[in-house]
Amino acid sequence: MNIADQTIPAIEAANEDRAQAIRDQLRDAIVDRRLAPGTKLSEGEVGTLFDVSRTVARAALQMLSFEGLVRTERNRGAFVANPSPEEARQVFASRRLIEPGIAIAAAGRMTPAHVAAFKAQLDEEGRFIAERGPNARRSEIKASGDFHLLLASVAGNVILQRFMEELVARSSLVIALYGRSGISSCGHNEHTQILEALENGNAERGSALMLHHIDHIEADLDLRVRSGPALRQALEF
Amino acid sequence: MNIADQTIPAIEAANEDRAQAIRDQLRDAIVDRRLAPGTKLSEGEVGTLFDVSRTVARAALQMLSFEGLVRTERNRGAFVANPSPEEARQVFASRRLIEPGIAIAAAGRMTPAHVAAFKAQLDEEGRFIAERGPNARRSEIKASGDFHLLLASVAGNVILQRFMEELVARSSLVIALYGRSGISSCGHNEHTQILEALENGNAERGSALMLHHIDHIEADLDLRVRSGPALRQALEF
DNA sequence: CTCGCAAAAATCGTATGCAATATTTTTCGT
DNA sequence: ACGAAAAATATTGCATACGATTTTTGCGAG
Known part of the structure; x- marks a missing residue:
């Protein structure tokens, strides 16, 4: 270790x-x-x-x-922690509740400095996607989470920010556990689109895009129960 | 102590x-x-x-x-903790984001047992309102919070439940600090209405009522800054 | 060879001790 | 008498010690 x-x-x-x-x-x-x-x-x-x-x-x-x-x-x-599929679903259910609201709050507080920070963030994210290997993939998951954390910080509610820190961390764990490796890179485009919407002050669109984005992340997971029942199933066969 | x-x-x-x-x-x-x-x-x-x-x-x-x-x-x-007015606002902003969603989730999972528990909860709440004295008022604030916690537990998302525990606890502190004493008892009626809506499976109405309820609680607070500027104001006069 | 049981080792829960930092009280000079 | 420096006191941060609990190991019986 x-x-x-x-x-x-x-x-x-x-x-x-x-x-x-x-x-x-x-x-x-x-x-x-x-x-x-x-x-x-x-x-x-x-x-x-x-x-x-x-x-x-x-x-x-x-x-x-x-x-x-x-x-x-x-x-x-x-x-x-070894989050169960049920826990994973609850993490994303929580994010669906919170993050669209965060997007709306952030839309009203975006400054040019914030936009610049987002651009830099998205650049880095893109770089990790271009790279290959498991190490780059780790960095990619991390960078993707950082986008959401940056948004939460712009929203300016420290309580929600802390909630998001917890949810993003748990999401990373869940993605690492249940993620189907290939597909998640489309999230980068969605991040770009969300920023675009918020940059133009289109809060509603940013919020809707965020909701879809979270749905997409969760859809890319394989949350069928495995350990408990799957083991029994495998043996009883 | x-x-x-x-x-x-x-x-x-x-x-x-x-x-x-x-x-x-x-x-x-x-x-x-x-x-x-x-x-x-x-x-x-x-x-x-x-x-x-x-x-x-x-x-x-x-x-x-x-x-x-x-x-x-x-x-x-x-x-x-001695939450600032800004912190208080953030607490309620967080609740506005989360609790309408919790109401919707709870609507889909209400069993007769849950309804019975809510009825008992509301009865107790009503009893404390009827009583007088500062001690009853404390119990009233607590019971009012317990309604929201009960709802969160029905919603069945342990993560959101924990968030709500924190938010309700902080709300109690905020209400005790900034609450205008007289008016808050109308919250009891709103709790009753919310339960009614959810009992009838009217999730949307329950959610909307919840949002208004939170607005009302916050509206009953006096969140003008006092310590810093107020002191200066008092002296410069 | 496997199973069960007892001894040993590892690890946790908690109390306590010591150094470092904050707070209060005392003392002293003006 | 007032204010500032200094000593005394209190409180926190951290390490270590010891009993309790769990896990592993060793060994003998079946």
Whole structure:
């Protein structure tokens, strides 16, 4: 397990909370799939890995558990979340409720600076799609999520922004788990279209496009139950 | 500070997480206004009060800080949140986005058992409105929130349910801070109407009523900024 | 060879101790 | 008497220690 090394050390803002920094690195590792769902994250291991005591490692894991990226079982430890198809559906149902509204809110607050940031974001996204290999694919999922987070930040509601951070992180996990690899790149075009609409102040259109976009992302998943019933099915055959 | 005593001991499920139990009691105390916004919650004090070490008290406070009910400052401690008018607006903007959708989802899943639970809930709510005194008013705010939480649980999306728990808790705080005392009891009628619509499977009407309901709650608040500018205004006069 | 059981190891939950930082009180000079 | 510097006090951040619980390992019986 080499998490701390792979991510950029980034000259930690020293007096910033250490637990928070560890949480951020672990979160990146989880949504990037460097840590597979189900992986055990023992307090001791995390602690030695980041060179802190179990106390602060534990705090970081507790934060991730609140975000739903980690599941903790009493006296057993913390594990990278392994969202069920039902959970996956709920994540996207939540996004369908929230994100069209965020798009509308963002439309009313777009500044040229915001537009420029979006353009840069979309460029980077396009670059990752052009590349090949599983590493680029990880980056692509991440960049795609960042588009939605950027939009949430423009909307200017910090509560919704935090909700979106959680939903995007969980979505990345879900996509990594249930995504059919090939198709998702069409999302880039949709992002472009959404930006276009919002840039022109067409909030309603941006909102509608966003709703379709979320539908498309979910449609690209294979959410048939597998582990429990599928196993039984396979054996009873 | 006598929080632990005022709430019912409730034969703590012993092997249940203690930090979580403390969090629940503190949360109740905060939304009930037994702990005023800005009150300092020192780890040591909470610890001795609930007869646990600072470690677990700290964990409880960390949870509350995630929910936005407590604000923690490094090396200074934890304080009951004192939401600004802007924060209050964001809470209600979030609810406007989420709750109409929850109403629609709930409409499709209402069983007779659910309806019965709602009827009981509304009865209790009505009883608190009939009573007088500040204590009844606290209970009224709480019961009003419970209606929305019950609806969220019927909707069957655990993620949205958790979001709603946070939003309702923060709303209680906001109402206690900025509420104009007299008027809020009309919310009870609106709850009744919403239930009626959903009971009849009229999801759209229930959703629309919910949106108005939230608007009404927010309209009953006095969200003019006071502390900063108001002070200056008072002195420059 | 497999199964079950007991001992050992690993891991968690929690308390406590120490250093660092904030807050309050005291003291001293003007 | 007032204000500022300094000491005393309190509180947080973090590490470590120890009992409790779970998991693994080792070994003997069937």
